[in-house]
Each structure stands twice: as C-alpha cells, then as structure tokens.
Amino acid sequence: MSQIKLAAMAAAALVVSAGMSSAIAGPISKETGPNLVTNGGFEASSSTPTGWTSSGFGGFEMIDLDPGHAHNGNNSFAGGAIGAPGFISQNIATIPGRSYNIHLWLANFSGFLDGTELQVLWNGSLVYDQIDIIAPSYVEIVIDPPAFTPITLLSLGLRDDSFFLNVDDISVRLVAEPASLALLGAGFAGLGFARRRKFA
Numbered sequence: 723m724s725q726i727k728l729a730a731m732a733a734a735a736l737v738v739s740a741g742m743s744s745a746i747a748g749p750i751s752k753e754t755g756p757n758l759v760t761n762g763g764f765e766a767s768s769s770t771p772t773g774w775t776s777s778g779f780g781g782f783e784m785i786d787l788d789p790g791h792a793h794n795g796n797n798s799f800a801g802g803a804i805g806a807p808g809f810i811s812q813n814i815a816t817i818p819g820r821s822y823n824i825h826l827w828l829a830n831f832s833g834f835l836d837g838t839e840l841q842v843l844w845n846g847s848l849v850y851d852q853i854d855i856i857a858p859s860y861v862e863i864v865i866d867p868p869a870f871t872p873i874t875l876l877s878l879g880l881r882d883d884s885f886f887l888n889v890d891d892i893s894v895r896l897v898a899e900p901a902s903l904a905l906l907g908a909g910f911a912g913l914g915f916a917r918r919r920k921f922a
C-alpha cells in the first residue's frame with residue numbers, strides 16, 4: 723500500500739499546471755461575509771498547505787497539483803493517513819454565540835472505500851464524521867456549528883489506508899441571523915438582565 727501511495731505522490735508532483743481556473747465557490751444560502759479560512763483552496767503554495775498546521779499523516783499528505791483533482795483552481799489537499807486520521811487545522815476568528823457554516827468539498831478518486839474517514843472538528847468537538855467514503859467526484863459537505871469562543875480551531879481529519887482523500891474549497895462563513903431570532907436574543911438578554919437584577 724505504501725508503495726502505491728508513494729507512487730501516487732510522485733505522479734501528482736510531476737503534473738504540470740495546466741493553468742485551469744474557475745470561479746471560487748461563493749457563499750451558499752444564509753452564509754454571509756468573507757471566507758474566514760486562509761488558503762481554503764490550497765492555491766497559495768504548490769508544496770505545503772500554507773495557513774494550515776498538519777499533523778498525524780505519517781508523510782502521506784501533499785498538495786495535489788493535478789487540476790483534474792481540484793474542485794477549483796489547480797490544487798487540492800490530499801491526505802492519506804493510515805489507521806487513524808491525520809489533521810490539517812487552523813484558527814478562525816469567531817463571534818461567541820453565532821453559528822458558522824463550515825463548507826468543504828471532498829473526493830475519493832481512488833474508489834477504495836475501506837479505511838477511509840473524514841472528520842471535522844470545531845474547537846476540538848467532532849461535528850462531522852463519515853467512514854467508507856463514496857465520492858468519485860467532489861461532494862459538498864456543509865456543517866453549521868455555533869461558536870463559543872473568539873478563536874475557534876477548525877480541524878479536518880483525513881484517513882485513507884489505501885490511497886488519498888482530496889479536499890478543496892474549504893470555507894467558514896458567518897450564518898446570517900434571522901431578524902426575528904436577533905430580536906428574540908435581545909429579549910432573552912433583557913430577561914437575563916432583569917433576573918440578575920431581581921436576584922442580586
């Protein structure tokens with residue numbers, strides 16, 4: 723297995739950029755504001771996932787330079803940790819109490835399902851976990867967890883015992899707060915204040 727994976731890494735490194743480009747995926751319904759992820763499309767570097775910290779891949783990680791493996795642009799991230807996921811992580815500035823859309827694209831081009839897993843952790847909490855991944859072309863994954871702290875650690879875990887999983891176009895955007903909910907929140911805040919005053 724390791725030889726196959728190393729051969730795949732070498733092949734990917736030899737691919738010459740074809741200069742393909744297309745529009746970066748925009749926000750989906752209810753997402754608002756800028757993408758808070760740095761280098762979520764892995765276009766910033768051809769050798770390392772700039773802006774991300776990676777760990778636990780045992781060497782089986784690379785910027786995949788094959789434009790045919792990218793959801794947008796030329797590059798994607800390929801991770802194939804064996805036995806347990808390896809992780810790419812970065813800190814996101816968040817507003818406590820607000821929800822965020824984690825939005826990413828995942829592909830399993832090899833078609834080998836056994837020993838594949840995607841995990842998404844949001845400040846250390848598992849908010850998405852999928853095994854035996856069927857994704858011969860890119861599939862969209864959207865998760866909208868709330869933030870509790872001003873800085874939230876976003877982590878993606880990738881395991882592929884046989885080959886590699888690819889991810890691209892990772893974004894985190896604020897979820898628009900419905901006006902009614904905003905008013906409700908203000909109401910609750912007022913109630914809390916009243917209770918504190920009453921029982922102080």
Ligand SMILES: [Ca+2]
Pocket residue numbers: 763764765792793794795796797798890891
């Ligand atoms: Ca890309």
